[in-house]
Amino acid sequence: MHDTSMLSRALAGETVQWQARCDQRLLDVTAGPRRDAHGRAVGVAGVAVDVTAGVYERERQTAFAAYVPAAGFIRDAAGRYLWVNAAYAHLHGTVPGQITARTLEEVVRDGDVAQARALDQHVLARGRPLRHSMTFTRPNGDAVSVTGHRFPLETAAGACVGGLYIDVTGQVQALEERAAIEEELRALRDRTGAASIILTPTGRVVRATTGAADLLHTTVASLEGLPLQDLVIPSPPAAALTREWQEVVRGRAARRTMRLVCRTGHGGRRLIRAQLAVLRKGGRPVQVLALLSALGAEHQRPVELTPIQEQVLLRLARGEPNAAIAQAVAMSRQALDYHLRRLRQELDAPSRPAVVARAYALGLLDSTVWPPTLSRVPSTGER
Structure with missing residues (x-):
């Protein structure tokens, strides 16, 4: 018809x-x-x-533009919307039909209108695209961050402005939260005096705090870049230390506590408690955080006690008399006197009370428990 x-x-x-x-x-x-x-x-x-x-083809292009995830709009020079897609309308909490043919003042909150108009005029005056990021407020008061391009268009309605933007609100919030967490960690690491080091999975120090440097009587610069084998004196044996370390690095243990004898900047050694925690990225272990605390004072030479001497030291700390100690370790009084003399020489202590005090100072005895126990126990860990 x-x-x-x-x-x-x-x-x-x-x-x-x-x-x-x-x-x-x-x-x-x-x-x-x-x-x-x-x-x-x-x-x-x-x-x-x-x-x-x-x-x-035009119909396909129109359908694609209408539902593409990027937010798109076209406005004339007066700020009237000629076209918006679903993603742009979603940013403003509405549908395209509620925006088309309306003006900026009718769609955008008052505090954001000046910003939008200034960007439109900038693009129209220069005649070329502008890449930028911006933040605006939805009608419900939520802040939205977007990034993208604004560009000039020639249409039947004359010179217009088009825009394509991606909503990066979640990413911006994640970056802000990450920055806040990093600042908290930085404050904990650098401003509280906490003794900590961060190591690579291969055992090289990448970051150290002044607290860790003070604990080991050295400098931060001397610690950073140092391989773990140059810092730790193998006690227990190196194989045991390696096994403990691999448990953490391979993610088999989330945390592990180890007792280490560390070299100091003065050429001595110090018994240290290291609490290890794995740091992950994308689920993969990438670094190890070690929180350090002293278990004993610095000393210049290794203290080597025989198993018998350790038992004698332990019973001295518990206040047992010589007769009871000799009976408990199955030796004569003369043999006990020999071991007591060797303990005083080894610990550079002139008396029985000084032997016990020195043993606590060097970390040979665990100062956190009673009755006294030897602190050289196997490492303990939490899986």
Whole structure:
């Protein structure tokens, strides 16, 4: 019916244009009167152009732009919305139909209008795209952060501004939370005097605090970059230390506590408690944090006690008399006197009370428990 009426208008002397469908194809038709040599209308002449591919392509592009995850808009120079997609409307908590044909002042909160207009005018005045990030407020009061491009467009409505943006609110919040956590860790590490070091999985110190440097009578610069084998004197044996370390690095233990004899900057040694925790990235262990605390004073030479001497020292600390100690370790009084003399020499202590005090100072006895126990016990860990 539509085609017939258009042909009738053409026969009546009018030039008309319309779109017609024929066998699943879309045609742009232009028709007008065909005249004889005297100018009289004697029929209709027309041209039909197949525009099927172009129209369908425009429809696909329109559908793609309408539902692409990036937020898109087109505004004229006066700030009136000519087109927005679903993602842009979602940023403002509404649907496209509630934004199109409205002005900036009707869509954007008052505090954000000046910013939007200034960016529009910047793009129109310079005639080239502008990449930038911005934050605005939704009607419900939530802050939204976006990043993308704003660019000039020539349309039937004249010079306009288009924009494509990605909502990065979650990423910005995550970065802010990460920065806050890092600041807390930095404060804990650098401002509280806590003794800590961070090591690579291969056991090289990458960061150390002044507290750790003070504990080991050295400097931060001397600690950083130092391999663990140059810091720790193997006691227990190196194989045991390696096994404990691998438990943490491979993620088999989330935390582990180890007693280590560490070299100091003065050329001595000190018994240290190291609480190890694995630091992960993407679920993969990437570093190890070690919190250090002293279990004994610094001393210049190793203290080597035999198992018998350790038992004698332990019973001295518990206040047992010589007769009871000799009976408990199954030795004569003369043999006990020999071991007591060796203890005084080894610990550089002139008396029985001084032997016990020195043993606590060097960390040979555990100062955290009663009755006294030896502190050289296997490492303990939590899986």
